[in-house]
Amino acid sequence: MITDASWVLTCAALVFLMQAGFLCLESGLTRNRNSINVAMKNIADISLAIILYWLVGYSLMYGPSIGGMVGSLAAPLEHTSGEISFFIFQAMFCGTAVTILSGAIAERVKFPVYIVITIVIVCFIYPIVGHWVWNEEGWIRQTGFDDFAGSTVVHSIGGWCALSMLFIIGARKNRFDHKGNLSPVYHSNLPQAMLGVLILWFGWLGFNGGSTLAFNDSVPLILLNTMLAGGAGLVASLFIERLVLNHYTPRSAINGVLSGLVAITASCNVIDPVSAVIIAAISACITFGLEMLLIRFRIDDAVSAIPVHLGGGVWGTLALPIFTFEPSEGTSLITAVFTQFSGIVSVGLFCMTVTYVVFRLINSVYPLRVDGHSEEIGLNISEHSQGNEVYDLIKVMEEQGKRNDLSIRASVNEFSDTGLIARYYNQTMDVLEDTNQELEFNKLKYEAISQNSPIGIISVDPSGCCLFANIAINETMGLDAELLTGLNASNYSGEDPSLLVLKEWIRLLLGNKEATGEYEFKNRHGDIKSVYLQVGLELTPDEQIKGYILTINDITERLQLERQLKQAQKMESVGHMAAGLAHEINSPLQFISSNVDFIKSSFSNLIAMQKVYTDLLCKIDSHANLPESNDDLDFIMEEVPNAIDQTLEGVDRVSNIIRFMKELEQPSGREFASQNLNRTIENSVVVTRNEWKASADLKLELDKSLPETPCIESEISQVLMILIVNACQAIQESSPNSKGTIKISSRFDEDNVTICVMDNGPGIPNTIIDKIFDPFFTTKPVGMGTGQGLSVAYKIINNQHGGKIAVKSKERVGTQFRITLPRKRENSESVNFNHGESVTAS
Template identity: 45%
Template sequence: MLDILWVLLCSGLVFLMQAGFMCLESGLTRSKNNINVAVKNFLDFGISVALFWLFGYGLMFGASQVGWLGWGSFTPTLSMPESAVFFLFQAMFCGTATTIISGAIAERLNFNSYLLIAALVSGLIYPLFGHWAWNGLLADNSGGWLQIIGFVDFAGSTVVHSTGAWVSLATLLIVGARQGRFSKTGTANKIQGANMPFSVLGILLLWFGWIGFNGGSTLAFNDQVPGIVVNTMLAGVMGLLTAAALSALQHRRVEVEVIINGAIAGLVAITACCHVVTTPLAAVVGMTGAAVATVVEYWMVRSRLDDAVGAVAVHGGAGIWGTLCVALFGQLPLLDTGLTRLSQLFVQLLGCGICFAWAFGVSWVGLRLLNRVMPLRVPAQAEVVGLNISEHHAKTDTYDLFQVMDQQAETQDLSLRVPVEPFTEIGHIATRYNQVMANLERQHQQQVDDLGHIYHLVAIASSALETNTFTIQDPELEELSERYDDLGNLARVFQQLLMAVQTRQQTLETLWPLVMQADVGLRQQIVTKMVRDRLPTAGVAESDAIAHQMVTQLDQYATFADVLAAIDASIPQPANRPN
């Protein structure tokens, strides 16, 4: 009964890893997609357990058909405590393999397509490879063909983690990178996750759950358990520290994403061999696992493969390394396969290769066919808006803010306001934004009013030139001069212009008697120029019939200033002429 209790407890710890994956992936992706990420993790677990109960368990642990697939135990009744707890533990493993895919292809995959991928993995890919490697875990079973030739994967570095990684890789190759992840020149642009502390919480939950993941794989509470748990913890710690050191050397800073994946890589690597390596070697496995994951992630970026959370590098790269460490560092008597170390290494390599060929090959073919019928990737606009909205119609405060901004940019309507959700961070932003827009609206209205005054000034000037009337003391000019610097300057300039024109008119009126004393030719030229330049001649030209007859004749002067200069030069100056 103690063994049953232990496996039951470990099943609960492995189930807790679902929460860890959800926190990890939600934090490493952008907030506009976090609901989609959470729902995918939640729903793929339900699909995995349901399909594993319907036929996955039978394919994996049913009576082996020449080592290739199981048959029997479909929809098991599980009346015995031992069989019930074994099924529960294995169902949690199936759910873990499936949920790994969710993070890798986050922020771009159609939701319904993901559910079909989850069904394919949990209903076919995982159970069949699991049969080849683990069918013999049940005492009455003969074992799958990989297990028979000596393949060892204690808790699933390859069976669980690499399976999820290779399906992720196939999906990434088909759906492509997220918008903006890589430039046209091939440069990688970092897409910052929305909540790094949430991701750190996720890795801590995963780490805690890993105690049950590895410790429960003994299927009994025996003397191996303490050493397995210690090896697991130490490998994770060394992976964490190694990743931190590599990040500091490469980037001159410790990046949160790097150390998170370093810790997971150490845990993934030790999973295959934690029962057969010594504690110092467990530390080496964790360190090298983090280094391998770092190299694989570098290769992924160079190949323009956009893994949103680094799942392929961590679960695939470190998974292969951990599986090989069974042969490299494992104690052969504890392995009890009867193979030499070199032969064991060959079998481990074969198992890794078969896992890749099966998981990657089946998912690649299946998803290529599915993509022709139903596009796997969401439309470009849906990706920009975010999968929270496009896939689940889950409106957010930021979405409302962006909608108002877009409407204002399109309509130039500054009166639009953002809905405010009280007592929230985005609500404070919306309130401040509305205040800014209110101030801008007032300034815009003031500018409109000022333009109205300017138009009025133009009307005054046009009317003055048409009617030859000049009003210097205009009330609106005085008001503008007092209220506004720029418009006031304009008003003062306009006043000075009117005063100058009025002064010139007075000068002409004073000079006119002298002009009349000049010869006829000069008078003709002066009057003609005055009419052409629209100068105030009312009441003057009418008194001289000769001038009216000569109005249409051309004169030799280009401007009115030339006429005045000619007057000043040719007419004798009286003693009382104004200056």
């Protein structure tokens, strides 16, 4: 005959077996890299639970009540067979409550933290709630609250504590993406998890059956209801999943069985089998809905412990009065349900508050979670140093990434499945290494090509961020290639003109507008740059834009040369035309000059004749009636010779201009010859007269004894004309309503001939006086000058003639250019000098 004590001990053994079921279930539902950690926690919590419950928990739960809130620690465990049997049975219940939490927070909590969790639940939360509900003097028990085998006291405690912990530690890494979508979890061993369910189901017979604490007539009904609840939960769970999600999953089958068993635990001793089936089926539906709700709010319960144990436990506790209520005087169904509900809320608030406060404080000084790397490699390794072949393969991959060395290979164990993976991985790496070497070679080759290209190159991604810029971008755009890399120019808000131009180009590209073409801008150094921008597209295999390649060609010099060439061609045409005109004008001018000379000679004879004629008449007839004077005749006699002289002067001036134009068009070769530089100065003044006559008075102070000097006369004339025209333009700009003065002088010494061209214009600013001989430097507006004049003058004097051209200037006073030419040439080779000295007057 079975005694009550033996029955309780047998059921305690069955409940202990549930720890093996939880171990199989939780390690099977978690990922392979964490399965050992889960198993370790299951062994640790039952071990600690037995010891701590024996030391503290049992007395707090069943000792003499202190105000209905907690038992007295002064009441030790009595060593009778009945009480010891009862203690062992209750210790298994305590271990079960802790184990429920371990699954929910799996894969992210440090092992020492879980030990602390076990201590808090076993020594404080579980015994106090147990005292409230199952101690005869507990305050919730006194309200009429009923929970036969622990839907609230065991299962809901585990669920409430798990929920609080999940609020603190959060979801597993990468469990949800940024949109809240759930990432799939590949369970380590689903058949093992389902085996765990069967072990739990078997142990539940002891869990519910032993709660009678005696082998009596109610035991068979309890066991029947327990078996029916597990089956009904599975059927209902698969049905609702098929209805909603159109499939059946092992996870749904597991949750269905367990939620049915949890719900029936509170009332299995007092309900009929039909009610047991209904309660279990409804519990399965509640669990399904709660699981969807947790996902919606991104609460990551690794084994669905909260939907199963909290959801099923709350429902099972509420269902007890609904299915067993019998009307009596002074009671009602609403009152009975409210009593149950009040007890549930009280337990929930206590469990969640204590858990949240305690572990939030602990987390502030000692993090509850493992770090990100430990979570990635798995708690088997990071917490327990238990590696495997998969981890060895992962370490090889990590090492390859850290060292950027694709030559590292994984060790291959041909006898294992992972070894087969490692072999194929190594083969793939062989191909990848060869491809990487080829890519690296091509990368270096194309980088060398781009870096040595005189054309600026910029690579831009679709967002406008610069990925690459070659060295030539420094010359073409005035930008630092290193600083440009990584910069999103489309968001640039500074004042750098080159970056503002780049920003405009990128905005055109991002707006799908045409950007290719010529552009002119002033760079950060103040230089005017002309560039030609060409845009190439980087496309993905599906024709999507991957980026843009901008090639920037500096065409500043080319455009200047083109303008210079056009000007030279124009001047050449003008020269040819001028030479032709000079030839055509010269012929009639010669006979005009001859005829005017003839008229002058003839008119002189006519005047003499007229005088003789007048004197003769007077002698013939002294009494002739002749007018005393003829004013008109006297005026003609006086003015006509003057008019003839002025005409001859004008003809002579035109002849000089024509002669000089002919010399320009057909100079006496490019050879040096001794020239009278005074005559060269006079000719230049004549030719430029139209430039200076309205804006300046030009004075010549020429040394009449100036010796002839070896030079190319046409080129010296070109220099003089450049200086005269520049002086005129400077005077006009500073004093448009008054005339200035230009003075040209010549002198010589033993070695050199010096020509000075001075004006009283605005002068040259100190900031630019050192640049005036640079090619293309000009202070004139675009289209008004090429900046070549003084550069050409410098080359003619310094390089071709071996002389020097220097400038001395003072703002608002004037400018003096001094040309020094050697009187003797040492050889026929060109002599190179640095820029002429630039002296700024102080």
